[in-house]
Amino acid sequence: MSVSQRLEVRQSQSLVMTPQLQQAIKLLQLSNLELSDYVASEIEQNPLLRADERGPASEEGDWRERSAPDQSERSADPQGPAEAPDSAATAASDVLTGERDAPLDAETTYDDLGPADGAAGPLGDTAGLTRSRGGETGEFTDFEQRLGQAESLRDRLVAQLQLSLTEDGDRLIGLTLIDSLTESGYLGISLAEAAAQLSVAESEVERVLRVLQGFEPTGLFARTLRECLALQLAERDRLDPLMSRLLEHLEMIADGETAKLRKLLGCDAEDFTDMMAEIRSLDPRPGSGLDSGPAEAVVPDVLMRALPGGAWSLELNPDTLPRVLVDRAYYTRVAGSCRRKQDKDYLSEQLQSANWLVKALHQRATTIIKVAAELVRQQDGFFRHGVSHLKPLILRDVAEAIELHESTVSRVTANKFIATPRGTFELKYFFTTAVSGANGTEVSAESVRHRIRAMIEDESPKKILSDDTIVDHLRGEGIDIARRTVAKYRESMRIPSSVQRRRQKAMMAF
Incomplete structure (x- = not known):
């Protein structure tokens, strides 16, 4: 058999992820805090990038030469001029007229949508309070200050104690038991020791303990793991006789003897699987992590407001948009003095990288507002009438409407929030x-x-x-x-x- 060389032409398809495409995908799924850190890191590494410190209201300069393009220059084409979004040039999607090629304006207006009923405040505890424009009004300053004062687990338990027990003697017993809690939330003192310490009957301590075991979070003040789980199951109304028998044999679960345990309980496979799932959903350490740091206020990525005449307006929150400039004056000055080829190549590479970052930021902003606009359109009933009119919605519904891939919609809605007249919600909230x-x-x-x-x-x-x-x-x-x-x-x-x-x-x- 002879060996020879020959030329063949073959046609095939493959998906190549360029560094620029990988960067654009990465930016889509970042939260506004993660995006700020990422941009700051890029500015440190690239000498042609610098932060724009003139503020969102500035009209000077460009992301290359000016900060805000004229109305005629705003385009929905993601491959258009490499401009990063600013408060004066926030990207927006088309209006609800069925025209998908409408130009980008600073705001998106919806003439087909009416104002939400009860738009005066957030909807109960479903929505979290937030500061929609940081530093603009400061109306939530006191609220944010209160967030900084973390309430300890002991403070919460003492507050519940004051409401649950009226007798001074009972409250003293309760305070003793609260102070004896372990880090995991278990009672770290026996009833006999507490009774001897306070010179009261052990039955009195047990009576107060029963009251404390009803405090939130459920499962505290248990003396054993079995009692801790039983308290949580009872609170869920799941502590039936079969579940009680299961708790009596927890050691068999730990030893992996589930088949033997199911036979001992005499239940079918479906019920046993359900009970095991309920056991796994319980918290064996109800006190752990309850004294963590203060909660952080959510800063929305998209701002929604009602306009006169029953219309809605959407715009990107300028406080979450990184302001980046490509320093072309510095590039021109340095490029004119470069003599070595590697220096010129390095400078050209950094310029290309800077332009791609600005373009990717613009495309990210455009995609976020486009997805948010479609969510508002799809969930019209929610904004008009409340949660009872929230309709079923999946990623594919939004993706098909705005001609994006489902994975893109998923990345855009992750860790992104919208401030609405009904409160602030994560974009993923509207998918049900x-x-x-x-x-x-x-x-x-x-x-x-x-x-x-x-x-x-x-x-x-x-x-x-x-x-x-x-x-x-x-x-x-x-x-x-x-x-x-x-x-x-x-x-x-x-x-x-x-x-x-x-x-x-x-x-x-x-």
Whole structure:
């Protein structure tokens, strides 16, 4: 067999991720804080980049020569001029007219949308307060100062103690037990030791302990792991006889003897799997991490406001947009003095990198506002009427509407927030799963959660609604949902079980 050489022509397709494309994808998924750190790092490494310290209201200069292009120069083409967004030139998507090639303006106006009902304030505790324009009004200064004063676990427990116990003697016993908590939230003193220390009967200490075991977060003041888990299950209304028997054999779970344990309990595989999942969802260390640092206020990436005549306006928050300049004057001066080829190559490479960064920032801003605009259009009912009108929505719905890939929409909505008349929400909040409704219709899972919360808030202290009763009410309204799903939704909203609510309301009545 002879060996010979020959030429062949083959055609194939492959996806090549250029460094510039990788950079653009990376910028999309960064939060505004991560983006600021990234840009600062690029400025340190690239001598042709510098931060624009003139402020968002400046009209001088360009991201190359001027900071704000004329109206006629704003284009929706992501491959257009390499301009980074500023407050005077925030990228926006098209208006809701079906025209996908509308020019970019500083704001996006929606004439088809009306103002939200109850737009005077945020929607309960579903939305977090935030400062929409840092440093502009300062109306949340006191709120932010209070955030800086972290409340310790002991402070929270003492506050609950003052509301739950009225006798000075009981409060003294309670303070002793609170001060004996371990870092994990377990009781670090025996009842006999506490009784001897305070010169009271052990039964008195046990009575106060039962009250303290009803405090939030549930599971504190347990003396054993079994008791800790039992407290949490009881609060969820899940501590039935079968679950109690399971807790009596926790050591078998630790030893991996699950098959033997299921046979001992005499339950089928589905029930056993559900019980094991519930056990894994519990917190064996309820006190850990509760004395962490203060919470940070969320700074929105997109600002939404109502305009006269029932329209909406969307714009990027200028406080979250990095202001970067390509120093062309420095480039011209240095390039004229370069003699060696490697110096010229290095300078050209840095200029290209700087231009790509500015272009990527512009494209990121354009994509964020475009996705946010489509979310507002899709969730029109939410902004008009509230959570009960939040409709089911998935990534593909938005991606197809604005002709982007689902992965791009996913990256854009990660760690991005929008300030609306109803409060501040993460963009991902508007993507909700569907729950079966009447006549084959679908309703948003978030609207079902809202309905469950509303029913519980309106319940009578003398007639506390169980999860089964809530299921019956929802089915009467055309929403087919299982009891376990109701319990899961209730727990996600941190609403106590019917047993716990009955105890709390009885205590308040007393």
